[in-house]
Amino acid sequence: MKKIIESCSPAETEAAGAALAAYLSDISPDSLYFVCLTGDLGAGKTAFVRGFSSVLSPESRVKSPTYTVVNEYRKGAVPVYHFDLYRLEDSEDGLDSIGFDHYVQSGHCILEWSEFLPERPAGAVEVRITKKGDEERLIEINC
Ligand SMILES: Nc1ncnc2c1ncn2[C@@H]1O[C@H](COP(=O)(O)OP(=O)(O)O)[C@@H](O)[C@H]1O
Ligand SMILES: [Mg+2]
Numbered sequence: 001m002k003k004i005i006e007s008c009s010p011a012e013t014e015a016a017g018a019a020l021a022a023y024l025s026d027i028s029p030d031s032l033y034f035v036c037l038t039g040d041l042g043a044g045k046t047a048f049v050r051g052f053s054s055v056l057s058p059e060s061r062v063k064s065p066t067y068t069v070v071n072e073y074r075k076g077a078v079p080v081y082h083f084d085l086y087r088l089e090d091s092e093d094g095l096d097s098i099g100f101d102h103y104v105q106s107g108h109c110i111l112e113w114s115e116f117l118p119e120r121p122a123g124a125v126e127v128r129i130t131k132k133g134d135e136e137r138l139i140e141i142n143c
Contacts, residue, residue, distance in 0.1 A: 002141070002142050003140070003141045004140050005140075005141070006136065007138075008135055013044040013048050013137055013139065014048070016141075017051025017053075018051035018054050018055050019051075020127070022055055032105075033109070033125065034111075034125065035108075035109065035125045036124050037113075038113075038115055038129070043130065044129050044137050044139075046063070046112065049062055049110050053080050057074060057079070062082065064112065066084070070103065078107050079108070081103045081107050081110070083110070083112065084113060085111055088116050126141070127142075
Protein backbone atom coordinates (compact mmCIF):
# COMPACT_ATOMS: atom_id res chain seq x y z
CA MET A 1 0.00 0.00 0.00
CA LYS A 2 1.28 3.43 -0.92
CA LYS A 3 -0.61 6.45 0.28
CA ILE A 4 -0.14 10.20 0.42
CA ILE A 5 -2.26 12.15 2.88
CA GLU A 6 -2.47 15.90 3.29
CA SER A 7 -2.98 16.94 6.89
CA CYS A 8 -4.08 20.42 7.95
CA SER A 9 -4.16 19.94 11.73
CA PRO A 10 -2.69 17.80 14.51
CA ALA A 11 -6.06 16.01 14.69
CA GLU A 12 -5.79 15.03 11.02
CA THR A 13 -2.29 13.68 11.57
CA GLU A 14 -3.58 11.67 14.53
CA ALA A 15 -6.40 10.37 12.34
CA ALA A 16 -3.83 9.25 9.74
CA GLY A 17 -2.00 7.30 12.45
CA ALA A 18 -5.25 5.74 13.63
CA ALA A 19 -6.18 4.84 10.04
CA LEU A 20 -2.85 3.07 9.54
CA ALA A 21 -3.32 1.02 12.73
CA ALA A 22 -6.87 0.13 11.68
CA TYR A 23 -5.67 -0.87 8.21
CA LEU A 24 -2.89 -3.09 9.58
CA SER A 25 -5.25 -4.68 12.11
CA ASP A 26 -7.64 -5.39 9.28
CA ILE A 27 -5.25 -6.93 6.75
CA SER A 28 -2.94 -8.62 9.24
CA PRO A 29 -4.68 -9.06 12.60
CA ASP A 30 -2.20 -11.49 14.13
CA SER A 31 1.03 -9.73 13.19
CA LEU A 32 3.32 -7.42 15.10
CA TYR A 33 3.78 -4.11 13.28
CA PHE A 34 6.98 -2.17 12.89
CA VAL A 35 6.50 1.43 11.80
CA CYS A 36 9.42 3.71 10.93
CA LEU A 37 8.70 7.45 11.13
CA THR A 38 10.88 10.11 9.59
CA GLY A 39 10.41 13.86 9.62
CA ASP A 40 11.96 16.94 11.20
CA LEU A 41 11.41 18.18 14.72
CA GLY A 42 7.81 19.41 14.95
CA ALA A 43 6.70 17.52 11.84
CA GLY A 44 4.05 15.62 13.80
CA LYS A 45 5.63 12.25 14.46
CA THR A 46 4.39 12.13 18.04
CA ALA A 47 0.93 13.21 16.89
CA PHE A 48 0.92 10.31 14.41
CA VAL A 49 1.96 7.88 17.17
CA ARG A 50 -0.87 9.21 19.34
CA GLY A 51 -3.41 8.23 16.70
CA PHE A 52 -1.73 4.91 15.98
CA SER A 53 -1.70 3.99 19.67
CA SER A 54 -5.30 5.10 20.18
CA VAL A 55 -6.32 2.06 18.13
CA LEU A 56 -3.82 -0.50 19.45
CA SER A 57 -3.67 0.67 23.08
CA PRO A 58 -6.77 2.77 23.66
CA GLU A 59 -6.57 5.58 26.20
CA SER A 60 -2.84 5.37 26.78
CA ARG A 61 -1.25 8.74 27.34
CA VAL A 62 1.21 9.19 24.48
CA LYS A 63 4.19 11.48 24.93
CA SER A 64 7.55 11.64 23.25
CA PRO A 65 9.97 9.42 25.15
CA THR A 66 12.35 12.29 25.90
CA TYR A 67 14.35 10.99 28.85
CA THR A 68 14.03 7.34 27.92
CA VAL A 69 14.41 5.78 24.50
CA VAL A 70 11.11 3.93 24.64
CA ASN A 71 7.64 4.33 26.17
CA GLU A 72 5.37 1.31 26.56
CA TYR A 73 1.59 1.44 26.13
CA ARG A 74 -0.15 -1.63 27.44
CA LYS A 75 -3.88 -1.23 27.05
CA GLY A 76 -4.24 -3.45 24.00
CA ALA A 77 -3.83 -7.14 23.21
CA VAL A 78 -0.08 -6.68 22.80
CA PRO A 79 2.11 -3.77 23.92
CA VAL A 80 2.89 -0.78 21.74
CA TYR A 81 6.51 0.35 22.05
CA HIS A 82 7.06 3.99 21.16
CA PHE A 83 10.71 4.74 20.44
CA ASP A 84 12.53 7.99 19.92
CA LEU A 85 15.96 7.17 18.54
CA TYR A 86 17.20 10.74 18.37
CA ARG A 87 19.62 10.43 21.23
CA LEU A 88 20.97 7.07 20.04
CA GLU A 89 22.76 8.99 17.29
CA ASP A 90 26.11 8.97 19.06
CA SER A 91 26.16 5.50 20.58
CA GLU A 92 27.25 2.48 18.60
CA ASP A 93 25.63 -0.28 20.63
CA GLY A 94 22.69 1.81 21.81
CA LEU A 95 19.94 -0.45 20.55
CA ASP A 96 21.59 -3.62 21.85
CA SER A 97 22.00 -2.01 25.25
CA ILE A 98 18.24 -1.52 25.61
CA GLY A 99 17.42 -5.05 24.40
CA PHE A 100 15.88 -3.91 21.15
CA ASP A 101 15.29 -7.44 19.80
CA HIS A 102 13.09 -8.26 22.75
CA TYR A 103 10.85 -5.30 21.97
CA VAL A 104 10.62 -6.24 18.30
CA GLN A 105 9.55 -9.77 19.18
CA SER A 106 6.99 -8.90 21.85
CA GLY A 107 4.97 -5.93 20.62
CA HIS A 108 4.17 -3.37 17.97
CA CYS A 109 7.05 -0.95 17.47
CA ILE A 110 6.67 2.60 16.22
CA LEU A 111 9.83 4.67 16.00
CA GLU A 112 10.49 8.39 15.79
CA TRP A 113 13.84 9.28 14.16
CA SER A 114 14.01 5.86 12.55
CA GLU A 115 16.81 7.18 10.32
CA PHE A 116 19.06 6.25 13.26
CA LEU A 117 18.11 2.60 12.93
CA PRO A 118 21.05 0.61 11.51
CA GLU A 119 18.73 -1.57 9.43
CA ARG A 120 15.01 -1.97 8.99
CA PRO A 121 13.34 -5.32 9.64
CA ALA A 122 11.62 -6.96 6.69
CA GLY A 123 8.05 -5.78 6.39
CA ALA A 124 8.61 -2.45 8.12
CA VAL A 125 6.09 0.27 7.32
CA GLU A 126 7.63 3.60 6.30
CA VAL A 127 5.97 6.89 7.19
CA ARG A 128 7.52 10.19 6.13
CA ILE A 129 6.01 13.43 7.40
CA THR A 130 7.01 16.68 5.70
CA LYS A 131 6.17 20.16 6.96
CA LYS A 132 4.57 22.24 4.22
CA GLY A 133 3.38 25.20 6.30
CA ASP A 134 2.38 26.15 9.85
CA GLU A 135 -0.30 23.48 9.90
CA GLU A 136 0.06 21.68 6.58
CA ARG A 137 1.83 18.36 6.52
CA LEU A 138 2.39 15.76 3.83
CA ILE A 139 2.23 12.21 5.15
CA GLU A 140 3.60 9.48 2.87
CA ILE A 141 2.97 5.89 3.87
CA ASN A 142 4.59 2.84 2.32
CA CYS A 143 3.66 -0.62 3.49
N1 LIG B 1 -1.00 19.10 10.60
C1 LIG B 1 -0.31 18.93 11.74
N2 LIG B 1 0.03 17.69 12.16
C2 LIG B 1 0.75 17.51 13.28
N3 LIG B 1 1.21 18.50 14.07
C3 LIG B 1 0.88 19.76 13.71
C4 LIG B 1 0.13 20.03 12.54
N4 LIG B 1 -0.02 21.36 12.44
C5 LIG B 1 0.60 21.91 13.48
N5 LIG B 1 1.16 20.96 14.27
C6 LIG B 1 1.95 21.23 15.47
O1 LIG B 1 3.26 20.72 15.22
C7 LIG B 1 3.76 20.12 16.41
C8 LIG B 1 4.03 18.65 16.13
O2 LIG B 1 4.58 18.12 17.30
P1 LIG B 1 5.02 16.61 17.43
O3 LIG B 1 3.91 15.71 17.05
O4 LIG B 1 5.59 16.49 18.81
O5 LIG B 1 6.19 16.53 16.32
P2 LIG B 1 7.49 15.62 16.30
O6 LIG B 1 7.24 14.44 17.17
O7 LIG B 1 7.65 15.27 14.84
O8 LIG B 1 8.62 16.47 16.79
C9 LIG B 1 2.72 20.33 17.51
O9 LIG B 1 3.04 21.49 18.21
C10 LIG B 1 1.44 20.50 16.71
O10 LIG B 1 0.50 21.30 17.39
MG1 LIG C 1 8.27 13.60 18.80
